Amino acid sequence: MHESQLRLLMFLQDLLFLQKEMQDFQVVEKYEEMGFPLDRKEKIEEAIREVTEQLDRDLYHRFQQLAKKYDRPMAPVKKGVCYGCFVAAPTGSKLITQHKDIIEFCNHCGRILYRTD
Numbered sequence: 500m501h502e503s504q505l506r507l508l509m510f511l512q513d514l515l516f517l518q519k520e521m522q523d524f525q526v527v528e529k530y531e532e533m534g535f536p537l538d539r540k541e542k543i544e545e546a547i548r549e550v551t552e553q554l555d556r557d558l559y560h561r562f563q564q565l566a567k568k569y570d571r572p573m574a575p576v577k578k579g580v581c582y583g584c585f586v587a588a589p590t591g592s593k594l595i596t597q598h599k600d601i602i603e604f605c606n607h608c609g610r611i612l613y614r615t616d
């Protein structure tokens with residue numbers, strides 16, 4: 500069984516966030532003081548490569564476009580409201596990936612939506 504594309508995207512979003520955090524010198528220094536391994540940056544890069552290899556190409560492309568625009572390219576949707584832009588009834592375009600996962604995008608802000616209800 501392949502991993503769900505949505506789960507991979509969420510994982511990727513978190514990895515990119517952690518990668519960004521590692522670019523902050525003060526954060527890195529703090530981690531070193533706390534005794535975290537120094538190859539953490541390489542491990543994150545490796546994980547990013549692994550995740551992107553498993554992602555649908557079209558989907559990955561859209562994610563990258565969104566990541567340039569937003570810190571968090573994905574948003575939860577609850578009771579029909581996108582928590583990225585807070586516009587009601589956001590469900591817009593859908594993308595069916597090569598793995599037959601259905602990914603939804605917000606009509607308003609374009610973020611990739613994941614349901615919490």
Ligand SMILES: [Zn+2]
Pocket residue numbers: 574581582583584585586589605606607608609610
């Ligand atoms: Zn939105």
